[in-house]
Amino acid sequence: MLVPPPVYLFADITPPTDLRFPIGAHVRLRAVGEEDPRVEEVWVRVTEHLQDFVHRGVVAQGGQQFRELSPGWTVHFRPHHVQRLQERPGTALQA
Numbered sequence: 306m307l308v309p310p311p312v313y314l315f316a317d318i319t320p321p322t323d324l325r326f327p328i329g330a331h332v333r334l335r336a337v338g339e340e341d342p343r344v345e346e347v348w349v350r351v352t353e354h355l356q357d358f359v360h361r362g363v364v365a366q367g368g369q370q371f372r373e374l375s376p377g378w379t380v381h382f383r384p385h386h387v388q389r390l391q392e393r394p395g396t397a398l399q400a
Contacts, residue, residue, distance in 0.1 A: 311339065311373070312338065312339055312340075312371060312373065313336040313337060313338060313339060313343070313345075313371045313373065313374065314336070314337055314339055315334050315335065315336060315337075315380075315382050315386040316334075316335040316336075316337050316386065317385050317386065318335065318385060318386060318387060318388050319384070319385050319387075320385060321383070321384075321385045322358075322384045322385060323358050323384070324358070324384040324387075325354055325358065325360075325384075326351045326360060326384070326387070326390060327351065327392055328351055328352065328353070328354070329350065329351065330350070330351050330390060330391065330392045331348050331349065331350050331351070331365060331390075331391040331392075332348070332349050332351060332360075332362070332382070332387045332388075332389065332390055332391070333346055333347070333348050333349075333387070333388045333389040333391075334346070334347050334348075334349055334380075334382055334386050334387065334388065335347075335386075335388055336367070336370070336371055336374055338370075338371075343370045343371065344370070345367060345369055345370035345371055345374065346367075346388070347364055347366060347367030347368075347374050347380075348364070348365045348366040348367065348391075349362035349363065349364055349365060349367075349380055349382065350362055350363050350365050352379075355381070358383055358384055359381055359382070359383055360381065360382055360383070360384075361379060361380075361381055362379070362380055362381075362382065363376075363377060363378070363379055363380075364376050364377065364378045364379075364380060
């Protein structure tokens with residue numbers, strides 16, 4: 306099966322780091338168009354820690370600019386992509 310190339314990248318927000326975010330926490334990421342000027346802030350719920358400080362998560366809020374970032378979609382990111390961390394479950398996610 307061929308996988309199409311992504312149409313977005315997650316912006317580097319901080320220098321690379323070795324942080325691990327708690328499972329269940331929400332993180333805000335900035336997606337930017339790879340070949341166009343689109344920008345979107347998305348909230349992702351952390352679901353798994355992988356090797357080399359890669360995290361797997363599920364989009365909780367997003368999908369306005371990139372349909373590939375609609376709620377429920379799985380994404381992978383590193384700590385240097387995270388703009389904001391919200392650890393307390395049940396609190397409202399704000400842009």
